[in-house]
Amino acid sequence: xxxxxxxxxxxxxxxxxxLDWARGIAVLLMIEAHTLDAxxxxxxxRTQAFRDATILGGFAAPFFLWLAGVSLxxxxxxxxxxxxxxxxxxxxxxxxxxxAFLFRVxxxxxxxxxxxxxxxxxxxxxxxxxxxxxxxxxxxxxRSPAARVALFGAAAIAIAMAxxxxxxxxxxxxxxxxxxxxxxxxxxxxTFTLMPWAGFVFAGAACGAVLVEAHAAGTTRRVHGAxxxxxxxLVAIGFLTAARPSIYASSSFWTSSPTWFAIxxxxxxxxLSGFYVLDAAVNRERGHSALSSWLAPLGVFGRASLFxxxxxxxxxxxxxxxxxxxxxxxxxxxxAFVAFSSLMYGAVVLRDRVLTLRRxxxxxxxxxxxxx
Numbered sequence: 001x002x003x004x005x006x007x008x009x010x011x012x013x014x015x016x017x018x019l020d021w022a023r024g025i026a027v028l029l030m031i032e033a034h035t036l037d038a039x040x041x042x043x044x045x046r047t048q049a050f051r052d053a054t055i056l057g058g059f060a061a062p063f064f065l066w067l068a069g070v071s072l073x074x075x076x077x078x079x080x081x082x083x084x085x086x087x088x089x090x091x092x093x094x095x096x097x098x099x100a101f102l103f104r105v106x107x108x109x110x111x112x113x114x115x116x117x118x119x120x121x122x123x124x125x126x127x128x129x130x131x132x133x134x135x136x137x138x139x140x141x142x143r144s145p146a147a148r149v150a151l152f153g154a155a156a157i158a159i160a161m162a163x164x165x166x167x168x169x170x171x172x173x174x175x176x177x178x179x180x181x182x183x184x185x186x187x188x189x190x191t192f193t194l195m196p197w198a199g200f201v202f203a204g205a206a207c208g209a210v211l212v213e214a215h216a217a218g219t220t221r222r223v224h225g226a227x228x229x230x231x232x233x234l235v236a237i238g239f240l241t242a243a244r245p246s247i248y249a250s251s252s253f254w255t256s257s258p259t260w261f262a263i264x265x266x267x268x269x270x271x272l273s274g275f276y277v278l279d280a281a282v283n284r285e286r287g288h289s290a291l292s293s294w295l296a297p298l299g300v301f302g303r304a305s306l307f308x309x310x311x312x313x314x315x316x317x318x319x320x321x322x323x324x325x326x327x328x329x330x331x332x333x334x335x336a337f338v339a340f341s342s343l344m345y346g347a348v349v350l351r352d353r354v355l356t357l358r359r360x361x362x363x364x365x366x367x368x369x370x371x372x
Contacts, residue, residue, distance in 0.1 A: 015303075016074070016279075017279055017282075017299060018272070018275040018276045018278065018279035019067065019070065019071060019272075019275075019302070020298070020299040020302030020303050021275045021278065021279070021295055021298040021299055021302060022063070022067055022271065022272055022275045022302065023063075023064070023067050023301070023302035023303075023305050024297070024298030024299060024300070024301035024302035024305075025063070025271075025298060026059075026060050026063035026064050026067065026302075026305065027060075027301040027302065027305050027308050027309075027344075028298075028301065028341060029056065029057055029059055029060035029063065030057075030060035030061075030064070030308075030309065030312075031308075031312060031316075031337060031340060031341050031344065032053070032056065032057045032060075032337050033054070033057025033058065033060050034057075034312070034313065034316045034317070035316055035333060035336055035337045035340060036050070036053055036054065036057055036333055036337070037054075037057075038316045038317050038321065038325060038326070039316075039321065039324055039325065039326065039327070039328045039332075039333050039336055040326065040328055040329075040330060040333045041326060041327060041328060041329060042326055044329060044330050047330070049330055050330060053330070059264065059267070059268075061124050061192065061197065062197075062200045062264045062265075062268060063268055063271075064124060064128070064305070065124065065127065065128055065131070065197060065198075065200035065201045065204065066200045066201070066203060066204035066207075066265070066268045067204060067272075068128055068131075068132060068201055068204060069131075069132075069135060069152070069200065069201040069202060069203060069204025069205035069206075069207070069208060070204040070205070070207055070208035070211070070272070071204075071208065072089045072092070072132055072135055072136070072201075072205060072208070073135075073139070073148075073205050073208030073209050073211075073212055074208060074211075074212060075088060075089055075092070076088065076089045076136070076139050077212045082139075082140065083140070085139065086136050086137070086139055086140035087136075089132060089135065089136035089139065090132075090133055090136035090137070092132060093128075093129050093130065093131070093132030093133035093134075093135075093136060094129065094133060095129075096125050096128050096129035096132060097125070097126065097129025097130060097133075098129075099125055099129075099306075100123060100125035100126040100129060101119065101120075103123075103125065103310065103313075104118065104119040104120070104121060104123075105119055106314070107313070107314055107318075110314050110318060111314060111317070111318040111319055117189070118188070118189075120178060120181075120189070121181075121188065121189050121190070121191065122181045122182055122189065122190045122191060122192060122193065123191045123192060124191070124192050124197070126182070126192070127182075127192045127193070127194055127197045127198050127201075128201060130194065130198065131194070131198040131201035131202065132201060134155070134198075134202075135152065135201060135202060135205045138151045138152060138155065138202075138205075139205075145209060145212070145213045148205075148206075148209040149206050149209045149210055152202045152203070152205040152206035152209060153202070153203070153206040155199070155202040156199045156200075156202035156203035156206060156265075157199075159194075159195060159196055159198055159199035159202065160196050160199045160258040160261040160262070161258050162195065163195040163196035163199075163256045163258070163261075164248040164250060164251035164252075164256045164257065164258075165248065166183055166184065166195050167183070167184040167185075167193075167195060167250070167256050168248075168249065168250040172184060181193070182194045183195055185255075195256070196256060196258075196261050199261060200261075200264075200265065200268075203265045204268075207227065207269060207272070210223060210227065211223065211224075211227075220276070221276075221280070224272075224273040224276045224277075225273070227269050227272070227273050228269065228270050228273035228274075230266075230269060231265070231266040231267065231268070231269030231270040231273070232266065232270060233266070234262045234263070234265055234266030234269070235262075235263050235266035235267060235270075236266075237262055238259045238260065238261075238262035238263035238266060239259075239263065241258075241259045241262075242257070242259040242260070242263075278291065278295065282295065297345060300345065300348055300349070301344075301345065301348065304348040304351070304352075307347075307348065307351060308344050308347075308348065311344075311347065312340075312344055315340075316340070324336070
């Protein structure tokens, strides 16, 4: 789910291609998670292979949220002045929050039969939007790059550490039921919650604030090395603390534990630095290497992440795939994932061609994907 306006499959010079590649991987993980959940036979879910595939697909949402945090900082930094940057990011967060409800309305109309209450179901866009708004406010409140990193990092840590406490608190029961869904799981009404999922946006924003200064100072390579080392340290700390008794009266490693949050943030940080290394390798080959050709589809997916998210959910869970819903063995789901990913890639290419035909022809015009 890109935090930029998507206007075509070609990147502008202002974009960081390795961010697009990372977001493209998140798109594929998202498709894998949804096809695995919707199409695999129920009896297969007890196997180790299914559990491993589920863990892999579970990185899609954290990656999207984390990359949204990284991207929003770059978008704010590119603005003419700090006030414009805050306003642009704040507006983008509100837009994403509104899109969350429009997406649910579309699902209700395209696949009728469910309760009207599902329109208010809390999903990843419901979390991403408010988190981006909060990041915009913190960006405006900070007076220096170091202060921004500190504020974003502190917010991420606070959300991760408070999640088990908030989820178990009786005070949440006194809140309106609509707000409870944003704080702790509530059956089918809550796919994601602000606690701890919003923390990934703040963690990504902290990383983005570091990278913005590194790009400005020309030290990106060294900083990515440091970020990869920090990510490895987070993974190690997460596993070490997970092996010790929990400090919380009630906590689940796979949902609300700060240790699992730290491990995932560490893995995402290492992954982003890895994509930077790939980008540097492609640049050394002046973009003509086989590696560049292999990575190009990831960039296309990354720049169209919101579009793919928008169209694929109903196709995976709706009437279009009803005949094989929960009917495929694991190997068939894997084959269907490859075929469906190819279909989504074709849809993106077709969309871009339509947009190109509709765009006014101007001599020497350049396709841009400007920060929203």
